[in-house]
Amino acid sequence: xxxxxxxxxxxxxxxxxxxxxxxxxxxxxxxxxxxxxxxxxxxxxxxxxxxxxxxxxxxxxxxxxxxxxxxxxxxxxxxxxxxxxxxxxxxxxxxxxxxxxxxxxxxxxxxxxxxxxxxxxxxxxxxxxxxxxxxxxxxxxxxxxxxxxxxxxxxxxxxxxxxxxxxxxxxxxxxxxxxxxxxxxxxxxxxxxxxxxx
Amino acid sequence: xxxxxxxxxxxxxxxxxxxxxxxxxxxxxxxxxxxxxxxxxxxxxxxxxxxxxxxxxxxxxxxxxxxxxxxxxxxxxxxxxxxxxxxxxxxxxxxxxxxxxxxxxxxxxxxxxxxxxxxxxxxxxxxxxxxxxxxxxxxxxxxxxxxxxxxxxxxxxxxxxxxxxxxxxxxxxxxxxxxxxxxxxxxxxxxxxxxxxx
Numbered sequence: 182x183x184x185x186x187x188x189x190x191x192x193x194x195x196x197x198x199x200x201x202x203x204x205x206x207x208x209x210x211x212x213x214x215x216x217x218x219x220x221x222x223x224x225x226x227x228x229x230x231x232x233x234x235x236x237x238x239x240x241x242x243x244x245x246x247x248x249x250x251x252x253x254x255x256x257x258x259x260x261x262x263x264x265x266x267x268x269x270x271x272x273x274x275x276x277x278x279x280x281x282x283x284x285x286x287x288x289x290x291x292x293x294x295x296x297x298x299x300x301x302x303x304x305x306x307x308x309x310x311x312x313x314x315x316x317x318x319x320x321x322x323x324x325x326x327x328x329x330x331x332x333x334x335x336x337x338x339x340x341x342x343x344x345x346x347x348x349x350x351x352x353x354x355x356x357x358x359x360x361x362x363x364x365x366x367x368x369x370x371x372x373x374x375x376x377x378x379x
Numbered sequence: 380x381x382x383x384x385x386x387x388x389x390x391x392x393x394x395x396x397x398x399x400x401x402x403x404x405x406x407x408x409x410x411x412x413x414x415x416x417x418x419x420x421x422x423x424x425x426x427x428x429x430x431x432x433x434x435x436x437x438x439x440x441x442x443x444x445x446x447x448x449x450x451x452x453x454x455x456x457x458x459x460x461x462x463x464x465x466x467x468x469x470x471x472x473x474x475x476x477x478x479x480x481x482x483x484x485x486x487x488x489x490x491x492x493x494x495x496x497x498x499x500x501x502x503x504x505x506x507x508x509x510x511x512x513x514x515x516x517x518x519x520x521x522x523x524x525x526x527x528x529x530x531x532x533x534x535x536x537x538x539x540x541x542x543x544x545x546x547x548x549x550x551x552x553x554x555x556x557x558x559x560x561x562x563x564x565x566x567x568x569x570x571x572x573x574x575x576x577x
Contacts, residue, residue: 206498210408286498292550295557296494300404300484310557337570344554344566349543352490352550356542359493359508368542372535376574 193231193241195221200242205287208297209239209305239294240308246290247312254316258323265327266378269320269346270370277366280354285361291316292351317343324378333378342377349373391429391439393419398440403485406495407437407503437492438506444488445510452514456521463525464576467518467544468568475564478552483559489514490549515541522576531576540575547571 199221204212214228214235232238257272280288287293291312298305321343327333333342349369356365397419402410412426412433430436455470478486485491489510496503519541525531531540547567554563 208406208408208495208499210406211499288494292553293494296486296491296553297406299553299556299559301406301409306557306559313554313557336573341566341570344563345547345570348550348554348563348567349547350550351553352546352548355490355494355497355549355553356511356546358497359504359511361497361504365542365546368539369546372539372543372575375534377570 192223192227194245196223196228196231196238197241197245200238201246201290204239204242205290205293209235209294209301210297214238236302236304239298239302239305243291243294243305243308243312247315250291251312251315251319254319258319264332265323265330266332266374268323269327269378270374273350273366273370276350276354277363277370280357280366281363285357285363288354288358289351292354296355313347317347320346327378337377345377346373390421390425392443394421394426394429394436395439395443398436399444399488402437402440403488403491407433407492407499408495412436434500434502437496437500437503441489441492441503441506441510445513448489449510449513449517452517456517462530463521463528464530464572466521467525467576468572471548471564471568474548474552475561475568478555478564479561483555483561486552486556487549490552494553511545515545518544525576535575543575544571 196217199217200212203217203220215225218225218228228238232241254272257275258268260268260271263271291309294305295309295313299309300306317340321339324333324342324346325339328335328339350366353365353369357363394415397415398410401415401418413423416423416426426436430439452470455473456466458466458469461469489507492503493507493511497507498504515538519537522531522540522544523537526533526537548564551563551567555561
C-alpha cells in the first residue's frame with residue numbers, strides 16, 4: 182500500500198494555520214516561507230503548489246484568520262441573552278484574557294499586518310482594510326442595538342463609536358505589547374465604557 | 380589640499396536621518412542597511428564604524444526621533460498662551476495635517492516599530508516603551524493642568540486619560556494608514572474631546 186498523504190486541502194490549511202502562528206509574532210517581512218514549511222514538515226517544493234507568492238499566502242492567512250475570528254465576534258455580539266453593553270464588555274474581557282495568556286505577545290494579526298504592510302502592499306492593505314471594516318460594522322450593529330434600547334448614549338453615530346472601539350482597542354493592544362502589561366487595555370475598557378458609551 | 384570629508388558626527392547623523400525616513404515607511408525588518416547607505420552615498424564599510432548592529436542603529440534612530448519629536452510635543456503642550464484643551468487639540472490637528480501631507484503613509488515611527496518589534500527585540504521594546512512612556516507623561520502633565528483649572532473632567536486620573544490619548548491616537552493612525560483616509564483621526568478627535576475630557 183502506498184503511504185498515506187494528507188489531502189491537498191488539508192496541507193493548504195496546515196500551512197495557513199502555521200503561517201498565522203508565526204506571522205502573528207514575527208510579522209510579514211520577518212516570516213520565512215521555509216520556516217513555515219519546516220514547522221509543519223511540509224517539503225519545500227510544495228509551497229508554490231498552493232500559493233502564488235508570499236503575498237498570496239498572507240492574503241489566505243488574513244482571510245482564514247478573519248473567518249475564524251469573525252465567527253467568534255459574531256457569536257459574542259449576537260448573544261441576545263445579555264445586553265449590548267455587556268456583550269461588548271465580554272468581548273473586551275475575552276481579548277484581555279487572551280493577551281494575558283500570551284504574556285502580552287502577538288496581539289492582533291490584522292492590526293500588526295496593517296501597521297507593517299499598509300504602505301508596502303496595496304493588495305494586503307485592501308484585504309486588511311476590508312476585514313477591519315467588517316469588524317467595525319459588527320461592533321456598530323451591537324452599539325446601534327444599545328442605542329435603540331437606551332443603554333448607550335446617542336450623542337454619536339454607532340459607526341463613529343464602533344470606529345473608536347476598534348482603533349482604540351488596537352492601539353491599547355499595541356501599547357500592551359510594548360509595555361508587556363495589560364494596563365493599557367484596562368484603561369481603554371474603563372474609559373470607553375464610562376465615558377464614550379454612557 | 381586633501382578633499383573635504385564630512386566630520387564623523389555628521390555622517391552618523393546623516394545615516395540616522397536617512398534611516399528614520401526609510402524605516403518609517405518600510406519598518407525594521409524590511410529596511411536594508413545597504414539601502415540606507417546608498418540613499419545618502421555613504422560607503423558600505425562605514426556602517427559598523429558608527430553602529431554595532433542594525434539593532435543599535437534602530438536604537439539610535441528611536442532616540443533621535445524622540446529628541447526631535449519630544450521637543451515639538453513639549454513646545455506645543457507648554458504653550459501657556461492657550462488653554463490645555465486647546466493645546467491637545469492643536470497637537471491632534473498638527474498630527475492630522477502631517478498624515479494628510481504624507482497621503483496617510485508612514486504614520487508614527489514609534490508606534491510602527493512597537494507593533495513590529497515588541498516581540499522580536501527586548502532591546503528595542505524597552506527603548507520604544509521608554510519613549511512612549513515619556514510622551515504619555517507629557518500629555519498627562521497637560522491634562523492635569525486642565526483638570527486643575529476645571530477645563531477637563533476629573534472623573535479619571537491624568538495618567539489614565541493620557542494613556543487613552545496616546546493609545547487611541549496610535550490606533551487611529553494605524554487605521555488611517557490602512558484605510559488611506561484621515562476619518563479615523565477625525566472620529567478620535569471628535570469623541571475624545573467631547574466625551575473623555577469633558
